Structure formats: structure tokens, C-alpha cells
Amino acid sequence: MLNRRTLLAAASAALACLAQFPAAAQEAVKIGLILPMTGPFASTGRQVSAGVKTFIETHGDTVAGKKIELIIRDDAGVADQTRRIAQELVVNDGAKVLAGFGLTPLAMSVAPVATQAKVPTVVMAAGTASITKASEYITRTSGTLPQYSLPVGTWAAENGIKKVVTLVTDYGPGIDAEKWFTKEFKSKGGEIVEAVRVPLQNPDFAPFLQRVRDAKPDAVFVFLPSGVGSLFMKQFADRGLAEAGIKLIATGDVTDDDILNSMGKPAIGTITGHFYATAHDSPENKAYVEAFKKANNNMRPNFMSVGGYDGMALIYAALEKTKGDATGPAFMAAVKGLSWTSPRGPVSIDPDTRDIIQNIYIREVKDVNGELQNVEFKTFAALKDPEKAEAK
């Protein structure tokens, strides 16, 4: 304990020094991008970094007279690593902005570094509501679980669904999703028959699905991290839940565009709520998808890639506003209230919470020209994160 404390003290002292003497290299703004590039969440890292690179390719690498230098580091999805890398990036490499963060615990672990070193930190993927509360220097360009779970509840209640079983993964984001879906659905007169939580390391969904089937609800609301989601989808179909009249409604993580196409027929008809679909119909998105596929071997961009792309859009716009000044307070002041048109639609940064305000779309999985796509059919415009809105 003593060791760790001394180390921390030393690190913060070093950080304090750094804050007083801005690094000599004024011409370049270094951005430290920390992502899980290996390990179980590597697909997150791959998508986010591809989004970031697509932005730099399409918008050039200079902004407000400064050159943008990207330093990508792999934390393998382990929180202590994320924190250590963040410290190294700030102290040794002189990174002015930190970005990335695939999962909630990874983003949380960096919050003290961001606060002490006054480094602007852009969360591009992690989705638990409380992250932006952890430090004044954190902002977000993905979305929060409450933000896109709540509209699914609204939609379900308005479309003749009366009884629902919720099934979520038993960790931060899952509990967020369960809470806000339940709250909204109940307030609109719906009934939650049962709330099932699935362990994060879960090889077989059979028992949980059987439980859902035996409860005979109108629909089952699901949140699962994207890779597991696809496995769930197959077992859902195999167990004949659809024939038993149980509809599948979910957050968009389950029908992740990256793997949606390989899920095959069972996925068709699933209703999900999320902030981005590859099939989103706008000129900005068409241009984005085209540029992204070209640069990435025809891989489909998913919501995480857009988090990365917009994270860069945010950094560029903020630097434009501060005329290249990337110091914490100035940068964060510029971030607040920024708004732009993203591939996902209009977005802005809430000046009070530094979290993103965006449209949430309700989509249905359909076969479009031989490819499965999330097709949007209803829009909830300009939603704030409900958790922080309620706290006020």
C-alpha cells in the first residue's frame, strides 16, 4: 500500500511539474488513444481506432495550425494497464488529450489521472452513465446505456407490449439498462414479469432462455455485450421463443453491425434502440461508410467506430475554437455546448454534464439487398442522459 501511495505521489508531483511547464514542442498536439487492441474486447479497439483513422484521413492531420499526432496504445482491456498507460502518455510522451476507453472500468481508472493532470479525456466507447461524473475533464462521444434503453421502454409500451422479462448481463452497463428500461416501461403501464441477470462469463444461455419462455411474456428486453449478443440470438431462435410469441427487443449492442450480417435469419425482426446504424440514411453517413469501408478492407463500421470518429470530430472542433490550445480548462470550456452533424445525425455536448446529446433510433433488423441491416423507423430526438438529468 505504501509503495503504491509513494508511486502515486511521485506521479502526481511529476504531473504537477508538467502542468507548470508546458512541453517545448508546441507545434504538435499529441493525442493518446488507449484501447483494448488485444484480448476479448479487441473488436472494440479495432472499430474505434478505425473510426479515428478514418476521420484523420478525411479531414487531414492539421487543425488550427497544429499537427495532430496520434499515439495508439493497447491496454488489453485491463484497468490497471489503462491507468499506467495514461500516466506514461501524459508524463513521458506529453500527450495533451487522452481518448479511447473500451469499457467502463477502463475509463473510470483514468479519471484521477485526468483530474490531477488536467488532461481533457474523450470517452469513445464505454457506456455507463456515471463515467462523466468521475472527472471534470471527461467528455463522451459514444452514448450511455440509460440514454438508449429508455426509448426502447417507451416504444414497447406504446406498441401493445404488456408483459416483459428483462435479461441483462450482470455488470454496470447491464444494470443501467435494466433499471432505465424498467422504469420507463412501468411508468407507461407495462409490467415486468421477471428480471434475469446473466453472469458475464456465461457459456450457455439455455437455462435463462427456458426461464424466459416459461414466464410467457409478450417480449424479452435484452442487453448483452455485442459478441455474446450474437450467440444469444441464435439460441433464442433455436429455443423457439419467437414461435412461442415472444418478441425480442434489445439495445443496439445485441445487433452490432460488425457481426449482424453473420447472425443470419434468426436476427430478422429484432427491435433495438441505439444511436447509430450503418444503414442510417444521411449524406454524412453515406460518405462515412464509404470512406470507412475503403480504408478497412470492407469492414462495416459499427457504433463504436462512430464513437471514435466523433471523438476526433470533437477534438478538432474544440482545438479550432481554442486556436490550438489543448490545456485542460480552455479545452473543456470549448467542448461544452459544441454541436455538429455526425454520421449518426445531429449531436451536441451537454454544457452541464459534458455528456453527449443525440438522437436515439428504434430499428428493426431487415434483409436489405441480401445483407442484414438495422433499419431505423422511429426517432427520439436530442435525448440527454436520463440518469444525470434526473439527478439535477
Added chain:
Amino acid sequence: MLTILFDGVAYGMLLFILACGLTVTLGLMNFINLAHGAFAMAGGYVTVVMMNRYGISFYWCLPAAFIVSALIGLVLERTLYQWLYQVSHLDQVLFSIGIVFMAVAATDYFMGGQQQLINLPPELSGRMDVFGVGVGRYRLFTIIVCAALALALQLILSKTRFGSRLRAAVDDRRVAMGLGINVPLVFALTFAFGSGLAGLGGAMGAEILGLDPNFPLKFMIYFLIVVSVGGTSTVSGPFLAAMLLGIADVAGKYYVPAIGPFVIYALMIVMLIVRPNGLFARGGR
């Protein structure tokens, strides 16, 4: 109720096929091979590549998965493993865990980190009603294949000449060699066979358990539970252990979801206290 039992049996069968290769190497060859899951993963990826890239029928993929994994096992046994039979268990563990990490990284590099999905032939997907009990077709298929394999394995080990040579080689390597048994050959074949079984398990499990580069790490714990509860001196021990764990896991998660994941560990602890040498341990081992 019966559906839960059925799902539990199917899951247990799958665990058995995945773990029984480990029983063979651990129990019969006295080698702790934590990289066992890597062979299972190889089988899974063979299936995925054959089905998704080349559109080969699922039924051909299963034997292919067995053969490819067995060949990989054979090559690795000849080049790497055979030097480690005589070293301490700790070295074996370190060596094989190293192989696991290399396999995980290599798979991630070549195949990508995402979940791999296969599309089963239509006659294996969906479910049917048998006397009012909902039965998943694929799970039924799994049970049949795995049960046949378990039976065959038991017969090979107890009734054939190869089986008795293998048991002799394990019990006393020097005497067996003195009797003219080609021990390295027996071990190599056994190792390859065990790896092949794992590959088959991986191929069959891809549909139910999922498949991504972290497969060997994710399931290592399950293999080890099966082998430690079942004991390593027989085939029937791990078989029953796998059944028991499969049913307990599925039933636990169904009836008491709040503590569901904990059930198998509790069961393991109880079993290890009651029968520390495995379910059917011979006295004195």
C-alpha cells in the same frame, strides 16, 4: 423440468467431449496440458473457416476438425511436448500456459477478435416436441454423437491391444519399453487422439458455447473441474462428472438464477472433499 434436464445433459456431453482429451493426457500420460483448450479452439476455427469461407457441409467439418486438431497435436507432441514428459509439473504448466497465450494472440491476429458464428443445416436447428418435452434438435444431435464417442473411447481403452499398451506405458514406462512397446509412438498417438477429440468438441461447441480467440482461457476452468471431479484414471469418471456438472449448472441457473454460476463450484468443492481422488478412484492412487 425435463427440458432443463435435457439441456443439462447436452451441455454435460459437450463438456465431456471437450475435457476427455485432457483426461487422456493428464491421467494416462501424466502430463498437465493446460493448452488443451487451444486444440479445441483450432477445431472450432477449422469448422468456421470451412463452413463460412468455402461453404462445406457441417457434417464434413466435424471429422475435418478432428483430423486437423489431431495433426496439430501430433506435430506439437513430436516437436515440443515430448521433451517435457520427465520434467516437473510446474514446468509443464508454465510451458502449456505459454502455448495458450500464443494461440490466443495468433488467432486474434489471423481471424480477428470477434465472435465467430456458424449456420447449422436446417435439419439441426430449431426444436421439436417429444412427448410434450421441448427438445432442441442440435442438442439432441450433440448428445447422440458424444454418447457414441464416450462408449467408443471406453471400449478402445479397456478392450483393445492399443489400450492395454497405453495403460502399460503409463503405469511403468521403463518396463513397458523393456517389453518391446514403442512408448513414444503410443504417447504420440494418444496425444494426437486427445487433441483431435478436443477439436471435435470445439467444432460442436461453437454453436452452443461460442467461439472467439479467448476460448482456451474461458473454458480452461471447466475442463479442469471436470477432470478434477471425475478423476483421471478412468473414462467413466469424467463422463459422469461432466454430466453432473452440466445438469447442475443448467438447473442451478434456471431455478436459482441469483446464485446460479456458483452452483458448479460448490459442487466441485463438495465432491473434492468427499472423493478427493475422483468419482471412481482406484484405492491407493
